[in-house]
Amino acid sequence: MEALKQELKENIIEQLNLEDMTVADIADDDMLFGDGLALDSIDALELIVMLDKNYGIKLTDPKEGRTIFESINTMAAYIQEHRSK
């Protein structure tokens, strides 16, 4: 699980071009949207594609994203349970 969280942080930084951030800057329970990393709706689309491409998870209901993308902890838990690759 820890390895997955580390991988997620690295991918988020790379995919979303968070140039000034390092893995150490993102806490497992930081809010990804809103007050935390302040990601926006375009980032949400990037994360949906990332889940599909890297872990074989297709999110058909965009509302699901709200809870899944709350933090690194919630993302990692969802991926671990639903991943097909």
Added chain:
Amino acid sequence: MKKVYINSVASITPQKTFDNSEFLDEVIIHDNQVVSAVEPVYKDYIPPAAARRMAKGIKMGVVASKIALQEAGLENVDAIITGTGMGCLRDSEKFLSGIIDNNEQFLTPTSFIQSTHNTVGGQIALELQCKGYNFTYVHGSNSFESTLLDAKLQLELNEAENILIGGVDELADHTTKLHELIHHIKKEDITTNTLLGSKTKGSIFGEGANFFVLSNKEQESSYAEVVSVKMYNTLPLNDVVQTTLSFLKENNLTTKDLDAVVLGNNGDVEFDRFYNELTSDIFSNTQQVCYKHLIGEFNTASPFGVWIASKILKTQTLPDILKLNNKGTSSFKHILLYNQYRGENHSFTLLKTC
């Protein structure tokens, strides 16, 4: 009709041109066929959150626009008009590569959104919160001149008071490789100092962003008056001299009235003939100025010529590195610019000291 003035300039090119207090005081001698822009510290101008999705061309355009506005003493403008030959190439390549690499699956939105030709104009408007006229011209090497003509017409008719115009193009790996394959880029190594005397086909390629605030109100910081601009999509080699003379005549000038002519020579033996028609004939006794050996060729290289001419008119100086001949001219009132790329999209621009 009102007169139109260049009230500020801003340039990001493969030379260190973004500092307006200098005029090519320090020249970088490039020794390869593809020359990248010398970039300012973007974080000084764009918040990191806004910059993270911007490719190089967008950053160059946004920063150049901010420098131009700052120098003009403005916080906003009535209109933003941008010219680009190839648009946001890096994001276009990224998006298209993604389609191929991932077998048309997993397409992400960012590079697609940022890849459109009007992204730079849009981002500038977002940064300034400018809700006025916003237009992007995509017309090969006449892209910038189209913005100049549009702004000039609006300002002359007093439809706007201050307009930000500019040209921007960025280098991108795959497109550069294609230009190398078809020999638009020279095969052999060549330096800044030897390009203009080259006897081979092709040129060196560069990138950059050049922005200006045009206004129908002259101010102390004004660089020049834009007297006239005219474009031709096609112009036969044999007609160049006569067309140039006609353009001057329309503006009640002869070749003797010109203090300098700024030419778009790029070292391509095949197409520099258009410039040679003029330099060996009607402009043989005129101070000839060239600039593409410093920044390379790209569709919006010509606004760097406008930057050069504006600087000459304001400072009344001409750096030696720009001289194609030496006529010892020390006073500059009228400057004509002529540019074309591969024998197409010819433009004549006439500037006058304020």
